[in-house]
Amino acid sequence: MGKPKTIIEKVWEKKVVHEEAGKPDLIYIDLHLVHEVTSPQAFEGLRLKGRKVRRPDLTFATVDHNVPTKNREQINDPISKIQMETLAKNCEEFNIPLADMFHPDQGIVHVIGPQLGLTQPGKTIVCGDSHTSTHGAFGAIAFGIGTSEVEHVLATQTLWQNKPKTLNLHVEGDLGPGVTAKDLILAIIAKYGVKMGTGYIIEYTGDAIRNMSMEERMTVCNMSIEAGARAGLISPDEKTVEYLRGKRHVPEGEAFEKAAAEWLALATDEGAEYDKVLTIDAAEVEPQVTWGTNPGMGAPISGSTPSLTEVDNKEDVRLALEYMGLEESQPITSIEIDHVFIGSCTNSRLSDLRKAAQIVKGKKVKDTVRAIVVPGSFYVKMKAEEEGIDKVFKDAGFEWRDAGCSMCLAMNDDVVPPGGRCASTSNRNFEGRQGNGARTHLVSPEMAAAAAIEGHFVDVRTYN
């Protein structure tokens, strides 16, 4: 037996098409997901040079960033409309499968990949979108790329990439009751900062990760990019296999069993070494709320915003608190919100909606709060409606919408007004992300749901 290897090394080795001293590796791309915002210039580039899409069969497109979540017949912004029409035209011209706005497979690109079984262990998956890291939950090497790279993949089905360094983020112990995957990843970023993963692929290990459902694992891997890592992944196990069984794009019957055995063999070997190891004690993690303007600026629900005398990066913290309209040393539970957004590729899957619904059941959204739920895909929406989850939300005063990115980045009409304050289950709290002048607090679906009812942050562990 050779030297023990990490899953990252095992997958990478299989993908190298060409290597040469002094150059990055040329790696093969197994799946290319495409959406309307980062692709038009890439297709235009192909046309200008008379190039073709090499493997339309390994490419899949949908619209998510711009789509209206209220009335699909009516797109108010003509430029958004052109962008979506451009994608449809490009897909037709280059023969790429497209789930358009009215297609039952439509949804946020990182929600539909796994849902359709396009996402599989051991694949290299790219998309012109940084949260492509989500697909790493299945043991794929999945990362976001820019538009020039989108064009490169369309034309060649490959990319020049430096072999990544490996980082093991080891979670010791298990999460306490009421503490979620979202809280864990927010706590990791608060502890180690927004550039802890720059230049690395993160592998998440430990009991807390093993105990998570696939959807929870997706939430963790989704925010790898917020920790600076282009990709984050989790070694496949039986849960991975069972999640994929029967999905549309996975093999059937014996071929599935064979694939499953190959997937399981990708898991990191006992004793494999990483370039860097970081740990976090799961038992210490509380429900988290970000108070600042990057995802590392977070605190536990029992905590407060920082005191300026106690931080090293004083100027950054001062600017962040000023933008957020918060005082130093202000208790998190005293922060009052006026918007709630449950959605995004981080937390818009069926289990997220179920858990949030449990919190709001039989209660009413506070009258000063506008709350919306945006399912991650058309399919998630349909499933939730079968279970009556839509009714729970609507009875409580939430708006129930169609699938899309929506208020995560506010490219459509779902915008937080200037000075508005939003408890959001998305992944970025940058200045202006949810609307010019909007203030974002990143939280779990449960925390967002409870904040909608109370009008300020509360500890969901003791809330009923």
Add this chain to the structure above:
Amino acid sequence: MEAMKQHKGIVYPLNRSNVDTDQIIPKQFLKRIERTGFGQFLFYHWRFDDDGNKREDFAMNDPKYDDASILIAGENFGCGSSREHAPWSLADYGFKVIIAPSFADIFYNNSLKNGILLIEVEQSKVNEWMEKAENGTLELDVNLEAKTIDDGSGELFTFDIPEYHRQNLLNGWDEIALTLQLEDKISNYEQTTL
């Protein structure tokens, strides 16, 4: 992509760390389907108020930086989304070189593909240049062939950059054309592995 061997220009200092791509170019400007014309939207909400007037308190609006073509910023510049609109807007505005203690991974690749030279320089040097550019005018002469920066102090500063990226920039190569020369290898991989 245009080849770049050397660039001499005025420095604009942006003394912030973790500048994210939502700040570099806000999402309302991502809807265009062209690659050009994004410079006017660069750092939009920092440069302009809600009515579209220039903000006096944002240094980039100071006429002394009007011709700036080198940007110096704090660590982790370009974090956040993968939008290539960020380097498009920087390049379109006129920036050719960006200097910072560190860059986010995706932004790094995206910039180099658009002919912007990114140079990692240690924090202390960044601070020194930042101060000079804030208090007066700083001109830097960046030589990619020699991998040096001349700040006029009489001492040449040397920097490092992966050779692959350096060659691409020096020659202004079309990466896709290069890769397509390996077509045999790609086909062979597809036949034997997939």
